[in-house]
Amino acid sequence: MTNERPIRVLIAKPGLDGHDRGAKVVARALRDAGMEVIYTGIRQTPKMIAEAALQEDVQVVGLSILSGAHLELFPRVVEELSSRGVDDVLLFCGGIIPAEDIPRVKEIGFDGVFGPGTDTSDVISFVREHAPARA
Amino acid sequence: MSNSTDLTRAEELSEQLLSGDRRALSRAISLVEADTPAGRLISGLIYPHTGKAQIIGITGSAGTGKSTLVGSIAREERKRDRSIGIIAVDPSSPFSHGAILGDRIRMQDLTSDSGVFLRSMASRGNLGGLSETATAVSDLLDAANFDVVLIETVGAGQDEVEVANAAGTTVLVANPGAGDDVQSMKAGLMEVAQIMVVNKADLAGADTAVAQLRSLLAIANFGAWTPPILKTVASSGDGVSELVDRMDEHQRFITVSDHANQERIDHAQRQILALARAVMHRQTLAEATESLLLDMLTKQVAVRAKDPRSAAIELVDSLRSSWSGAQSSK
Structure with a gap:
């Protein structure tokens, strides 16, 4: 008998802002949608995020950031991930990302960008639709 | 296939x-x-x-500080220059089957240490399968050359007891003032733990908890190893060095002491029986729920035409004969 593997998601907060309400709301919504959510807490370095993604073998990494350092930190997360061979994960982000930065954020590799006011069901369907399959 | x-x-x-x-x-x-x-x-x-790593099970009720203690133990092991693999098991929601796995929060500083590998595992509600999975994953960490493998589970039922069984050394974590906790330990976990820890020992009542555990141990029947009772404050690391010393002592007891051979045999048998139970449980229930006979029996029991125990025996007997049929047709 093979157990169907639930989608595994890492939710992390890079950088120095300590406001994790949004991250927690998303984590709970994904759990309630049947996913296994690894929540790492606040103040994560890109290295810590990449290492956690590797050890937990997640298909999806969601980052929440409100400090404005996204253009600084996101590329470094992507770098750290690919230096570990973790290049087949779906990336999304939430928090405060100014509209003019969104194209750049998507270019870095974050396919989903969810700002304030997002309905959690949008995040859920985004993850369900785009999470890479894993055996 | x-x-x-x-x-x-x-x-x-x-x-x-x-x-x-x-x-x-x-x-x-x-x-x-x-x-x-x-x-x-x-x-x-x-x-x-496999067979090279020291396998430690950490169990105890929710909220006793297991994750924090695991973090402190990992730091102590790193100080002693040993690599450590950690499996942190948390329950899946029985409703959505999802889970939030938050053990990494308490071990953030260990995340980027290459001598540490932490894997969060949801119980996935698999029927009796948790011990199967945890044992198999601990074998992987053992094979990958980690000196120490820690399996952390919430001690709340048969499955968890068997996870503990898979480990060479099981540490039971309790707290001061948790009288009911200590009471419930009489029921099962006491017998499988080789080390008892009263964590949060900086709180009032730590000595009382130790005394309670000691009096419970006094009436229990142990072999050559009598479980020590230790006090720790996981958040500050107090007592953790002694805990690791004791874990090592037990490891020597089961690997090189005069009792080692007997311990190895007992452990192997415990492991096989625990896994056999898990496999049987899973297979039987999977087949039983699909069985037409179950429908029939259910109807009979529902109108009290048959008692549930006879129905259960009839169901298992019928499954068993279908297995032996499948066996001989191979």
């Missing part, structure tokens, strides 16, 4: 993880955890490379 693709993949991943590739280890854990054909092949391939 496995095919040649599965085999190639299993051989590749096994080789990589044996040579210390963390990405391969992580992928292998997923395959084993999902009980895939490739995962089963990997378990078989790496098994000859």
